[in-house]
Amino acid sequence: MDSSTLFVTDAKNGGTGPKFTFYVFERSCCILVVLVLYPSPSPAPEREEEQSHNHNNFDHEHHAHRFERPELDRQNVGVSHEGNFTRSDAASWTNVSDDTWPFIIVALTFWFFVSMTLILGVYGPENLTLGPKSSILLQPSPFFVQKVKVQEIYELKPGPKLYAFYNSPPLDTVSTWSEKIIVSVPADSHQEWIIYLNKGSQINISYSVKSPGSSVFLIIAQGNEGLRQWLFDPTFPNTTLSWNVIQGSGVIHQHIFTSSSYYVGLGNLNSEEVEVQLNLRLRAFLYNTSDAYYKCTFADGLCSLSVLFPNGNAIVLTSPKTEQDTSNDNWQVRVSYEPRWLSYVVGICIFIPHFLLVAYHSIKRFYHFLLV
Secondary structure, eight states: OEEEEEEEOOTTTTTOSOOEEEEEEEETTEEEEEEEEOOOOOOOHHHHHHHHHHHHHHHHHHHHHHHHHHHHHHHHHHHHHHHHHHHHHHHHHHHHHHHHHHHHHHHHHHHHHHHHIIIIIITSOEEEEEOTTOEEEEOOOTTTEEEEEEEEOSSOOSOOEEEEESSOOOOOEEEEEEEEEEEEEOTTEEEEEEEEEOTTOEEEEEEEEOSTTOOEEEEEEEHHHHHHHHHHOTTOGGGSSEEEEEOSEEEEEEEOOSOEEEEEEEEEOSSSOEEEEEEEEEEEEEOOOTTOSEEEOOTTSEEEEEOOTTTOOEEEEEOOOOOTTOTTOOEEEEEEEEEOHHHHHHHHHHHHHHHHHHHHHHHHHHHHHHHO
16 A cells, blocks of 8 residues: 655644644555644744633633523522422322312211211101100201101001191190009019100199008109110119109109100019009190191001101191090001202212311411421
């Protein structure tokens, strides 16, 4: 291979510029040129001054950028801080959103139990015992109850009636009647009779214990719970409205302050049977049924009534006075309520958002308290 060398210098700078060397290799028809750059010699003083001047200009420009950079840095810091705040807010919102789900579950569970309590508890089916001259007022909520059904159970006997009113009827009808009961109470046993009495009624009981030297308990208990408490401990006097140990003859007076069912009971803790005679004289307040817009006589053993929305209506159950010496002739009825499902659905739609709104603000204040 033949080669030749060519040196080239920068003529503009008086031959002091960088030197370029070309190596040319020739082989047949191909020419290979290699360029080699040699470092230039040290610059002249004028060049150094020029470079120094350029360097000063560079430093000036560099300082100028550095002079402006703090402002940019401050802006960047501000933007960075603002960006971090946004991310923090997003994280906080995510945390709040994550923490909101338990509140949703709690709210749904709470409303479910409230609904079940209203459907099965407050407005669940119940059995009522109608004694003589009963006058019971029922006022179901029109928001939760759509229909009321009253059905005779065990046996169908004529007598009870159902009345409906647009407004609650006045409790201004006074009825007075008496009833005589002669009963033998077995040893370590009891007997009870149920009477429904409204507020303001009075009951007077004259008694006579026929078994000489024997004493029994004579009580007046309010409702089934009062009767159960007395049966659990007959000797404890504070579980009943009236508690007496009777022997011989006497009279008991009792005023009624709450409309409810009441039990007149005799308890015998002796080891032998005791015969007792009771004379009940009652002065009872009954609801006036003259303005009723609906009346049902239980011809088929069932009465049903739609509850008016949204004002509602009042329902009165009545029973007649029994024949003399047939005090155990009572009526058993079952009262059931058909739910107004739309109210429960609307309640969920209204209650849940309000609950979540309160929960969100509470959590937000809690996070703010932690950050402060």
